[in-house]
Amino acid sequence: MSSHREAPETAKDPVADGTDTYAFVSPARPDTVTFIANFIPFQNPDGGPNFYEFGDDVAYDIHVSNKGTAESDIIYRFRFHTTVRNPASFLYNTGPITSLGASTWNRPQFYSLTRIKDGHHKVLAEKLACPPVNVGPRSTPNYAALAAAAVHKIGKRRVFAGQRADAFHVDLGSVFDLGALRPFQHLHLLPSADAPGVNSLQSYNVHSIALQVPISEVTRHHNLPTDPASAGAVIGVWATASRRKSRVLDRAKGKYVGHGPFEQVSRLGNPLFNEVLVPMGLKDQWNVLPPHGDKKFAAYVNHPELAKLLPALYPGVFPHLAAYTKKRADLNAILLTGIPSGVVTAGGFQNYTGPVEADMLRLNVAIPPTTTNPNSLGVVGGDLAGWPNGRRVDDDVVTIALRAVAGVTIPLVDPGYTPDAAAGLVTDGTSNTNAASTSTFPYLGNPGGGYQTVPGTTQAS
Amino acid sequence: MTETSRRKLIVAAGAGAAAGTVALTSGQASAAEVARRPGSAREPVVAFVKDHKSSELRLMVGEREVVVHDRDLVNRILNAAGGQ
Numbered sequence: 001m002s003s004h005r006e007a008p009e010t011a012k013d014p015v016a017d018g019t020d021t022y023a024f025v026s027p028a029r030p031d032t033v034t035f036i037a038n039f040i041p042f043q044n045p046d047g048g049p050n051f052y053e054f055g056d057d058v059a060y061d062i063h064v065s066n067k068g069t070a071e072s073d074i075i076y077r078f079r080f081h082t083t084v085r086n087p088a089s090f091l092y093n094t095g096p097i098t099s100l101g102a103s104t105w106n107r108p109q110f111y112s113l114t115r116i117k118d119g120h121h122k123v124l125a126e127k128l129a130c131p132p133v134n135v136g137p138r139s140t141p142n143y144a145a146l147a148a149a150a151v152h153k154i155g156k157r158r159v160f161a162g163q164r165a166d167a168f169h170v171d172l173g174s175v176f177d178l179g180a181l182r183p184f185q186h187l188h189l190l191p192s193a194d195a196p197g198v199n200s201l202q203s204y205n206v207h208s209i210a211l212q213v214p215i216s217e218v219t220r221h222h223n224l225p226t227d228p229a230s231a232g233a234v235i236g237v238w239a240t241a242s243r244r245k246s247r248v249l250d251r252a253k254g255k256y257v258g259h260g261p262f263e264q265v266s267r268l269g270n271p272l273f274n275e276v277l278v279p280m281g282l283k284d285q286w287n288v289l290p291p292h293g294d295k296k297f298a299a300y301v302n303h304p305e306l307a308k309l310l311p312a313l314y315p316g317v318f319p320h321l322a323a324y325t326k327k328r329a330d331l332n333a334i335l336l337t338g339i340p341s342g343v344v345t346a347g348g349f350q351n352y353t354g355p356v357e358a359d360m361l362r363l364n365v366a367i368p369p370t371t372t373n374p375n376s377l378g379v380v381g382g383d384l385a386g387w388p389n390g391r392r393v394d395d396d397v398v399t400i401a402l403r404a405v406a407g408v409t410i411p412l413v414d415p416g417y418t419p420d421a422a423a424g425l426v427t428d429g430t431s432n433t434n435a436a437s438t439s440t441f442p443y444l445g446n447p448g449g450g451y452q453t454v455p456g457t458t459q460a461s
Numbered sequence: 462m463t464e465t466s467r468r469k470l471i472v473a474a475g476a477g478a479a480a481g482t483v484a485l486t487s488g489q490a491s492a493a494e495v496a497r498r499p500g501s502a503r504e505p506v507v508a509f510v511k512d513h514k515s516s517e518l519r520l521m522v523g524e525r526e527v528v529v530h531d532r533d534l535v536n537r538i539l540n541a542a543g544g545q
Contacts, residue, residue, distance in 0.1 A: 261524050
């Protein structure tokens with residue numbers, strides 16, 4: 001979760017496994033929008049000597065759709081290149097890394113950023129430096145400075161690519177142990193004493209591509225919309241990873257060499273979509289398809305398996321949900337078409353992109369960022385600047401999604417429905433105990449250090 | 462080449478080559494030697510026949526995929542893959 005190891009094939013290919021995608025109006029620069037896409041889940045910070053890095057053989061893309069077709073109107077492509085300064089050493093670094101150009105850093109990684117629009121490829125920048133991973137206080141003694149130096153300006157754009165702390169939090173151990181929610185597990189079909197949630201992603205790192213661009217660069221009319229009701233104020237966003245269609249083992253090099261075009265192997269728009277809604281037999285196929293073909297998967301949104309499981313796993317807790325057999329038009333709007341005007345009455349909110357059913361983050365850029373006490377429950381919590389209006393780093397998407405599936409959003413489209421009392425309370429019990437997000441680009445916190453890593457406490461029983 | 466001698470060649474080649482790789486050289490001259498054209502590929506090419514009943518051949522070259530429909534070319538590849 002939200003898309004960590006969510007499909008059989010991507011689980012075997014972590015370098016190309018997209019874990020989370022974010023899109024929000026930048027709080028510190030509200031005339032810009034920030035896109036973040038994370039890859040390579042569950043990074044143990046001490047995973048050396050070959051620490052985690054982007055794939056030189058992977059194309060990482062952030063897609064923007066602004067014409068209501070769910071097609072990619074703009075693609076920002078990141079391509080990486082790794083160098084080895086001293087192939088005679090087995091070490092990642094041969095001394096303290098005090099700058100991005102330090103000769104002691106044995107395996108630096110660089111990247112190019114290309115903007116693809118109307119079939120035209122424009123290289124915006126090349127040879128941009130990533131920061132090193134956070135090895136420890138001797139090797140990367142001032143990690144914050146190294147990370148800050150890796151924020152590059154390209155005109156009015158800012159870009160960063162490198163290791164960060166995962167911001168997603170969820171209790172994987174309980175959720176996948178037959179849907180246990182520790183704060184409520186005395187109500188579970190197989191009950192046990194209630195307990196606080198455990199953040200399974202705490203202390204793990206990811207690799208992030210982050211891009212901040214003027215809003216006018218990505219909107220339909222190349223403007224800075226101020227009217228939330230305007231169709232041109234809404235953009236669709238998702239991220240993908242692609243690999244070459246064919247690869248052959250080059251024994252002389254000891255590695256695979258790619259041939260042919262890049263083909264998508266992973267995608268991610270809304271959190272939890274492929275993870276929780278798409279059935280096991282279709283997850284791999286979903287990953288290689290574009291969003292505009294998601295009508296094929298709409299049945300799993302309209303009648304989600306999880307909505308049937310909740311009443312079964314928690315007997316007597318969700319009687320109204322158990323009796324609800326209509327199409328889940330609320331989830332269809334939230335995830336596949338955007339929310340039309342008039343559904344959420346506050347602030348004139350809408351993020352409808354038309355009838356094409358497609359899993360995308362939908363961001364209404366005319367909704368200003370919430371700079372004082374943002375509510376991590378986003379639109380459900382009355383904060384129109386959070387998920388499902390785009391997605392911010394600190395949005396508690398697990399709680400939002402659980403409550404939505406449990407029925408709290410049904411009355412938005414079916415006023416006659418009364419949610420179960422538990423629907424508005426359900427949670428996995430985790431909070432954001434990851435490294436704190438930052439107030440400025442790239443917003444995700446500094447990654448945990450290898451030296452500082454303390455082994456876990458997993459036991460067999 | 463008889464079926465018996467063909468099998469011998471495959472066994473011999475398999476024993477001396479990397480596992481799973483068979484090196485064969487045609488014992489017969491091609492009916493018509495095809496000359497390289499000026500625009501021909503100058504880099505590695507991977508050929509892919511997904512369906513042996515189809516005339517479709519996919520060629521991976523650089524960052525491109527070239528789709529060719531050529532029954533004769535596909536047959537020659539299938540014959541080569543079969544050791545003929």
